[in-house]
Each structure stands twice: as C-alpha cells, then as structure tokens.
Amino acid sequence: MNSTKTPKNLVKRTISGGKSDGIIFEKYQLGHILGRGSFAKVYYGRSLEDNSSVAIKVIEKPSNSDPDMEPRLIREVSAMRRLNNHPNILKLHEVMATKIKIYLVIELAKGGELFTKLLARGRLSESTCRKYFQQLVFTVHFCHQNGVVHRDLKPQNLLLDGYGNLKVSDFGLSALPEQIRGDGMLHTACGTPVYTAPEVVRRNGYDGAKADAWSCGVIFFVMLVGYLPFQDSNIPNLYKKIIRREINFPLWISTPARNIIYRLLDPNPRTRFGVEDLMGLSW
Structure with missing residues (x-):
C-alpha cells in the first residue's frame, strides 16, 4: 500500500505509555x-x-x-x-x-454509537426507529449505487451526529466492484453472525446488496424490540432458526413495520426484499 512519506521532525510527539496528547x-x-x-x-x-x-x-x-x-x-x-x-x-x-x-x-460523530443508545433505552419508539431506518435505507442504497457493499451493518457501526442523524461507519469489510467474480457474486464470508444473511456463510456465492438488506432487517427489529430476532449461542442452531424464519413479533410492532421486517428477513435472497424495493414504500 502506498503511504505518505514523513519528512523529518514532522511528527512533534508520538503516542506512548497509553497517553494520547501527541x-x-x-x-x-x-x-x-x-x-x-x-x-x-x-x-x-x-x-x-x-x-x-x-x-x-x-x-x-x-x-x-x-x-x-x-x-x-x-x-x-x-x-x-x-x-x-x-x-x-x-x-x-x-x-x-x-x-x-x-x-x-x-468526521466526529458527537452522538456516539446507536448501540449505546439502544443499551441505555432498551428499545426505541417506532417513530424514532422509522427515522433511523429511513436514513439507513437511503444511505445503503447510495452505497450500492456507487459500487460499495458494506457487509458489516450493525448498531455498533451506526453512529449519530450532534443533531441525532445517522452516520454509517466502518467500511473495513466492505466489498468493491473488483471483488465480484465472473458469476456476479461475492464469495468471502464475513460480518457478525447474528446480523449476517444465511447465504453468506454457505460459501456458494451471494449477492452483497441482498445481504446488506438482510442486515437492515435485523437492525430494524433490534431498534423496535430491543433484542435480536434470532438468538442461540450455538451457531448451527442459530442458522436453523434463521432458515425456518422463527420470528416472534411483539404486539406493539405495527403491521407495516412487521411486514417490512418479515420481507427483509427472508432466508431466500431471491425473494427477499432488496433496499431498492424499500425505496418504493410509502412507510
């Protein structure tokens, strides 16, 4: 990787001993x-x-x-x-x-992580979730239009600015167009298991945009409910629940929100809602 050359004495002090006043x-x-x-x-x-x-x-x-x-x-x-x-x-x-x-x-995100806000409140109101979810969807759609698949969408990678607006961060696991093989698919399994689409771990190739859409669905559920839609400490058992789409919706989730989550958490990527499908919904 090409890196900037450092002229002599350009760095006046360095970080040492755990201190960061350099x-x-x-x-x-x-x-x-x-x-x-x-x-x-x-x-x-x-x-x-x-x-x-x-x-x-x-x-x-x-x-x-x-x-x-x-x-x-x-x-x-x-x-x-x-x-x-x-x-x-x-x-x-x-x-x-x-x-x-x-x-x-x-850029400094003065509002911190969305994950921290969720831990403090347990869950967010549907109106607040709707605001964040709309911002997330429009942002992910912009990423896909510009050839970037995030592949690690989760509340820890969603920050808030000083005005409470969402900021997507951490593109270290993202995929660029040159990583797509001749079959049009991505083949590297990555991400956080509880937020990762089931097809990603099968290693048979996956549509990165549809995998991001799955992660958006998990995030939406977590914001609304305060816990994950699929939970199990045993990873194989976790994915069995995912494949069977075992989702228990609390009664307070509205029908439009419930339908969106159900369509996003479709284990079949061919029939799963994509981000572009969400763009056409009035909700």
Missing part, C-alpha cells in the same frame, strides 16, 4: 480515546488549523502487526473516498502516515 503532523492534537477495535484505536482530535473537532483512527501499519489488515485498510479508505459526499456517511478528511502508524482523520 501532536501529529503539526496539524492535529490527539485527545482521549473514543473507542478501541481489534486493529485500531479511535481518538478525539482537534485541528490546530481551525480548532474543529475530528476523530482520528490510529492503525498500526500492516507490516508491523497483521499483514491481512492491508487489504482491509485499502478497502476502507477506497470505500470512504467513493462515498464521501453523502450526509449520512462519516466523511474521511485526510489520510496520513508515519513509519509505523496510519492515521485516518474522519
């Missing part, structure tokens, strides 16, 4: 940690040029950690650059690098 590239002041992942840490950052707030994702260079991270990082940056103009997708401002680290400077 100044990188004489452009950003690193603050407290916002989150940790398997391969990266996300810090609050402040621009030294205009005093604006940003988030800075700090990643160890693949050669120094996990060589499998390089394709994931390339996909994440490529996907975000393709999608940078959508209001409900976190904007990528800048990519910088030192000899050992890569810094992604991204």
Whole structure:
C-alpha cells in the first residue's frame, strides 16, 4: 500500500505509555480515546488549523502487526473516498502516515454509537426507529449505487451526529466492484453472525446488496424490540432458526413495520426484499 512519506521532525510527539496528547503532523492534537477495535484505536482530535473537532483512527501499519489488515485498510479508505459526499456517511478528511502508524482523520460523530443508545433505552419508539431506518435505507442504497457493499451493518457501526442523524461507519469489510467474480457474486464470508444473511456463510456465492438488506432487517427489529430476532449461542442452531424464519413479533410492532421486517428477513435472497424495493414504500 502506498503511504505518505514523513519528512523529518514532522511528527512533534508520538503516542506512548497509553497517553494520547501527541501532536501529529503539526496539524492535529490527539485527545482521549473514543473507542478501541481489534486493529485500531479511535481518538478525539482537534485541528490546530481551525480548532474543529475530528476523530482520528490510529492503525498500526500492516507490516508491523497483521499483514491481512492491508487489504482491509485499502478497502476502507477506497470505500470512504467513493462515498464521501453523502450526509449520512462519516466523511474521511485526510489520510496520513508515519513509519509505523496510519492515521485516518474522519468526521466526529458527537452522538456516539446507536448501540449505546439502544443499551441505555432498551428499545426505541417506532417513530424514532422509522427515522433511523429511513436514513439507513437511503444511505445503503447510495452505497450500492456507487459500487460499495458494506457487509458489516450493525448498531455498533451506526453512529449519530450532534443533531441525532445517522452516520454509517466502518467500511473495513466492505466489498468493491473488483471483488465480484465472473458469476456476479461475492464469495468471502464475513460480518457478525447474528446480523449476517444465511447465504453468506454457505460459501456458494451471494449477492452483497441482498445481504446488506438482510442486515437492515435485523437492525430494524433490534431498534423496535430491543433484542435480536434470532438468538442461540450455538451457531448451527442459530442458522436453523434463521432458515425456518422463527420470528416472534411483539404486539406493539405495527403491521407495516412487521411486514417490512418479515420481507427483509427472508432466508431466500431471491425473494427477499432488496433496499431498492424499500425505496418504493410509502412507510
């Protein structure tokens, strides 16, 4: 992967001892940690040029950690650059690098994770769910129109800005057009099992757009109800429930919302609602 060359003394201080008060590239002041992942840490950052707030994702260079991270990082940056103009997708401002680290400077989602909001409230009102679900559907449709399949849609990857609007993030597992084989299908199994469409784990090829639609259905159910539509600690048993479409709808879910979820959580991708089908619904 091509990375930015670092002129001598460009980095005034570095992160060490767990502290994050360094100044990188004489452009950003690193603050407290916002989150940790398997391969990266996300810090609050402040621009030294205009005093604006940003988030800075700090990643160890693949050669120094996990060589499998390089394709994931390339996909994440490529996907975000393709999608940078959508209001409900976190904007990528800048990519910088030192000899050992890569810094992604991204938009700060001041409202935090949707997942945190769900944990605090248990479930959301249908009117709130409808707002978030509509924003999610329009955003995912935009992704697909621009050749990007997310493949890891879940509440933890849905953030909120300071006005309560949805922001889709974390495109590290996304698929770009060059990953589609001659059969028109994707073949890499990835994602979080409880949010992943059943055909993805079969390894026979799958339509990425239909797989994203399934994940949208699970997210919609979780927002409305406060728990997953299919649950089992045993993965094979989990997928048996999914194939049988064993969904228990609480009485408070409206008929239109129930119908949408049922059509999205169709184990057969050929008959499952796609995101484009949702675009035509008045609800």
